[in-house]
Amino acid sequence: IQYDFGMIGLGVMGSNLLLNMAGHQFAVIGFDKDVQKGQALEAASSDVSEVIKGVSTLEEMVRSLKKPRKMMMLVPAGKAVDSVIESLLPLIEQGDVVIDGGNSHYTDTLRRVTYLKPKGIHFMGMGISGGEHGARTGPSMMPGGNMEAYNQVKPILEAVAAKVDGEPCTAYMGKDAAGHYVKMVHNGIEYAMMQLISEVYDLMKRGLGLNNDELHDIFGRWNGGELQSYLIDITEDIFVQKDDQKEDNNVRLIDLILDKAGSKGTGKWTSQDAMDLPVAVPTIDTAVSFRTISGYKDERVEAAKLYKNEIKKVSLDKDTFINQLEDALYFGFIICYAQGLAMLYQASKQLGMDIPLHDVVKIWRGGCIIRSKLLNDFYKAFKENDNELPNILLDKGIADIIKSKEDSIRTVIKEAIDTNIALGGLTSALAYFDAYTTENMPTNLIQAQRDYFGAHTYQRIDMPGVFHTGWISKEEKSV
Numbered sequence: 389i390q391y392d393f394g395m396i397g398l399g400v401m402g403s404n405l406l407l408n409m410a411g412h413q414f415a416v417i418g419f420d421k422d423v424q425k426g427q428a429l430e431a432a433s434s435d436v437s438e439v440i441k442g443v444s445t446l447e448e449m450v451r452s453l454k455k456p457r458k459m460m461m462l463v464p465a466g467k468a469v470d471s472v473i474e475s476l477l478p479l480i481e482q483g484d485v486v487i488d489g490g491n492s493h494y495t496d497t498l499r500r501v502t503y504l505k506p507k508g509i510h511f512m513g514m515g516i517s518g519g520e521h522g523a524r525t526g527p528s529m530m531p532g533g534n535m536e537a538y539n540q541v542k543p544i545l546e547a548v549a550a551k552v553d554g555e556p557c558t559a560y561m562g563k564d565a566a567g568h569y570v571k572m573v574h575n576g577i578e579y580a581m582m583q584l585i586s587e588v589y590d591l592m593k594r595g596l597g598l599n600n601d602e603l604h605d606i607f608g609r610w611n612g613g614e615l616q617s618y619l620i621d622i623t624e625d626i627f628v629q630k631d632d633q634k635e636d637n638n639v640r641l642i643d644l645i646l647d648k649a650g651s652k653g654t655g656k657w658t659s660q661d662a663m664d665l666p667v668a669v670p671t672i673d674t675a676v677s678f679r680t681i682s683g684y685k686d687e688r689v690e691a692a693k694l695y696k697n698e699i700k701k702v703s704l705d706k707d708t709f710i711n712q713l714e715d716a717l718y719f720g721f722i723i724c725y726a727q728g729l730a731m732l733y734q735a736s737k738q739l740g741m742d743i744p745l746h747d748v749v750k751i752w753r754g755g756c757i758i759r760s761k762l763l764n765d766f767y768k769a770f771k772e773n774d775n776e777l778p779n780i781l782l783d784k785g786i787a788d789i790i791k792s793k794e795d796s797i798r799t800v801i802k803e804a805i806d807t808n809i810a811l812g813g814l815t816s817a818l819a820y821f822d823a824y825t826t827e828n829m830p831t832n833l834i835q836a837q838r839d840y841f842g843a844h845t846y847q848r849i850d851m852p853g854v855f856h857t858g859w860i861s862k863e864e865k866s867v
């Protein structure tokens with residue numbers, strides 16, 4: 389038998405994706421050096437009628453694939469990807485398609501595409517979102533690279549992807565490393581949304597004194613409304629999860645989890661690359677920074693003792709405030725997406741990736757971590773603007789939504805300042821909005837200062853050209 393698709397790396401993601409493919413009548417083969425992983429894959433496939441095989445040599449996997457071969461690697465980003473490529477090279481041939489489905493940095497993907505192109509190998513970077521459950525039941529997949537190669541794998545990807553209104557949550561994301569670029573930005577948005585949710589949680593927990601059952605109910609209600617999204621949905625569940633380490637208690641697990649956030653780097657990459665473009669993504673930057681601050685636990689404990697800044701209760705009516713929080717979060721979510729999508733717009737142009745933004749938001753509607761009802765509005769906006777939308781805040785429909793939530797986020801932030809609760813994400817979202825929507829920023833002063841101390845020149849509002857002034861200092865004036 390010749391197999392339709394091969395997987396290199398049978399971790400949870402790789403195995404689950406293969407099981408998903410097999411369930412859609414594709415014959416699949418997976419390779420992992422660890423023999424047990426291949427066996428476990430075959431054992432897990434009893435419920436699928438199609439052929440599924442696990443092997444422990446790369447040669448056997450490659451030999452068993454239909455030509456042109458289609459395969460994916462799901463191995464840790466970094467050196468492992470390069471080493472798989474080197475092991476594959478003597479075994480594969482012109483026209484074969486090799487997909488990297490991990491969270492690789494897009495510059496690595498670009499380098500690999502360039503390296504493999506002269507050898508006739510189609511190397512594709514593809515972002516996959518949805519975690520292990522998503523991989524098994526329908527992830528969102530963001531493939532980029534050579535169009536011809538994409539067309540070879542399209543039927544498989546479309547079959548296994550999550551579906552929204554019958555449409556698959558996968559599409560061609562653009563040239564070269566576009567797939568990994570889009571996934572990187574997806575993760576930046578993911579970081580920012582999670583940061584905002586954590587701030588709203590803090591305001592309700594410490595600011596309003598709500599307990600986990602109340603939080604569970606509120607997030608449940610929110611998920612039934614405009615905020616409907618995967619992250620709000622899982623947050624609802626989290627508040628009622630009991631601790632499974634100790635038997636005797638009613639303590640919720642959430643209250644036992646140490647407040648140090650981990651990260652694997654994709655959020656940071658988004659901020660770093662945004663700075664290079666440059667595009668402003670302050671809410672993503674803040675999310676990365678707040679995870680960093682969270683890591684300095686010992687210092688925080690010491691500083692808390694030193695400053696003794698007690699958390700004060702919210703003084704506004706509880707129910708009204710909760711409704712305002714819902715609106716503030718909705719406003720914040722829009723800003724997170726706005727920043728990420730503006731980044732994709734610019735990066736696509738600068739790196740010549742031709743990223744179809746309407747398809748990006750379309751395939752984010754299902755399967756991925758940042759899926760939300762809101763993305764339907766963005767999809768409409770990009771369609772109406774023919775993809776030429778540098779920032780979704782410029783869309784009339786989105787502007788109407790934002791305007792209806794603006795008062796709430798201002799009230800929430802004003803109130804939060806007196807509680808001593810840190811709202812880095814929400815305040816950055818509002819500040820971004822205020823800066824982006826003002827005709828006149830105070831940056832004329834920055835220009836004057838730059839020219840004063842460094843002759844960096846400035847432009848004027850009343851005449852064209854570049855100017856430098858011999859600024860007169862106090863000392864000079866006094867002589």
Ligand code: 6PG
Binds near residue numbers: 491518651655
């Ligand atoms: C997804 C996620 C996933 C990511 C994790 C962990 O879309 O399924 O983005 O790819 O690896 O969310 O990221 P951090 O460890 O950096 O939080």
